[in-house]
Amino acid sequence: MHPYILFISLASVIMFLGAGNMKAQSPVKNTVPGHVLVIHGGAGAITRESIPPAVEKMYRDSLCKVLLLGDSILRNGGSSLDAVEACIRMMENCPLFNAGKGAVFNSEGKNELDASIMDGKTHKAGAVSGLTIVKNPITAARCVMDKSPHVMMSGKGAEQFAREQGLELVNPSYFFTKQRWDDYLKMKAKSDSLEKVNKIHGTVGCVALDRYGNLAAGTSTGGMTFKKYGRVGDSPIIGAGTYADNESCAVSATGHGEFFIRNVVAYDISALMKYKGLNLVAAADYVVMQKLKAQGGSGGVICLDQKGNIAMPFNTSGMFRGYAKAGGEIKVAVWGDEN
Numbered sequence: 001m002h003p004y005i006l007f008i009s010l011a012s013v014i015m016f017l018g019a020g021n022m023k024a025q026s027p028v029k030n031t032v033p034g035h036v037l038v039i040h041g042g043a044g045a046i047t048r049e050s051i052p053p054a055v056e057k058m059y060r061d062s063l064c065k066v067l068l069l070g071d072s073i074l075r076n077g078g079s080s081l082d083a084v085e086a087c088i089r090m091m092e093n094c095p096l097f098n099a100g101k102g103a104v105f106n107s108e109g110k111n112e113l114d115a116s117i118m119d120g121k122t123h124k125a126g127a128v129s130g131l132t133i134v135k136n137p138i139t140a141a142r143c144v145m146d147k148s149p150h151v152m153m154s155g156k157g158a159e160q161f162a163r164e165q166g167l168e169l170v171n172p173s174y175f176f177t178k179q180r181w182d183d184y185l186k187m188k189a190k191s192d193s194l195e196k197v198n199k200i201h202g203t204v205g206c207v208a209l210d211r212y213g214n215l216a217a218g219t220s221t222g223g224m225t226f227k228k229y230g231r232v233g234d235s236p237i238i239g240a241g242t243y244a245d246n247e248s249c250a251v252s253a254t255g256h257g258e259f260f261i262r263n264v265v266a267y268d269i270s271a272l273m274k275y276k277g278l279n280l281v282a283a284a285d286y287v288v289m290q291k292l293k294a295q296g297g298s299g300g301v302i303c304l305d306q307k308g309n310i311a312m313p314f315n316t317s318g319m320f321r322g323y324a325k326a327g328g329e330i331k332v333a334v335w336g337d338e339n
Helices: 003-024 053-075 080-092 137-147 155-164 178-188 257-262 265-276 280-295
Strands: 036-044 113-119 125-131 152-154 204-209 215-221 242-244 249-255 299-305 318-325 330-335
Touching: 036 053, 036 080, 036 249, 036 299, 053 080, 053 204, 053 318, 053 330, 080 113, 080 137, 080 204, 080 215, 113 137, 113 242, 125 137, 125 155, 137 152, 137 155, 137 215, 152 155, 204 249, 204 299, 215 242, 215 249, 242 265, 249 257, 249 265, 249 280, 257 265, 257 280, 265 280, 265 299, 280 299, 299 318
Parallel strands: 125 152
Antiparallel strands: 036 204, 036 318, 113 125, 113 215, 204 215, 242 249, 249 299, 318 330
16 A cells, blocks of 8 residues: 555544544533523413403513523523523513512502522522612622622612612602502402402513523512512522522422412422422422412412423413523413413
8 A cells, every 4th residue: 555545544544533532522512402591471360351462462572572682692602690680671671570660569559579590500599679779670689699698688788789789770669550550559449359469460580591501590579469568479589489400490480479488389399300300390290280289379480401391380370481492492372271
């Protein structure tokens, strides 16, 4: 054989073996299914009869815009935490949802806002409760996580911290919307039951998986219409309304907060996966459709695992929800009979 041909052959073998070794040592990110984003805008006794078609379209369009924003952040290399915060900020700024601008009024006729966020990679978390002047509570929660040694801050202390961090503060009147005020007046006049008034407008939340394989979750709410002064629901409680762990899942909850706190719902789903070996759907369905329902607890969750699997169970007639996947698939749903 000509020595030149032998040299080329040996070089080819070396290149082939080298390529094989390179493939075997490829980055872990190749095992990640691609980014996924899931959002919710509240669960409750939402029926086709209770929401006019034009209003339903407004909700669907708003959810779609939020998904497009989050998908863009993740598609361009943003972190799951960045996507969660941005999506929830957008819903806080939309008067359709019970968070931020659309928050409900408590028994004193005031808006009290709660939020939390958690990083599935580091298990760091931040939460705020009882805010009255911070425009975007989810960003305040992110600051508690990133810029303080604490997990939760409340009331005036949380607002002072937000001020020190340079967050946007507003007059409490900013959060006023006529629909929420009318609901408050009906409750005050006892012309409507607490259950009826709170049946549609719910908490907002987001869970995300980024291209690096990291999960994050966040939740924000105005609480319950006509709630007692100082009442805190599950939304700012890590493990109840929000939880994220790369080894299991990311969860954001919506519903009757007292039941979600008692059952530590978000963490319970994660624990069933880690310690009992249940898959995402089985764990979420058990907690929401069996455990909570048996106790009379109403609501739902959005869940996402590191493989990109999604679970969105709810035991009410409807839940505003949607997801976006790396391949371009985007879906929004409201009713229980939508796949």
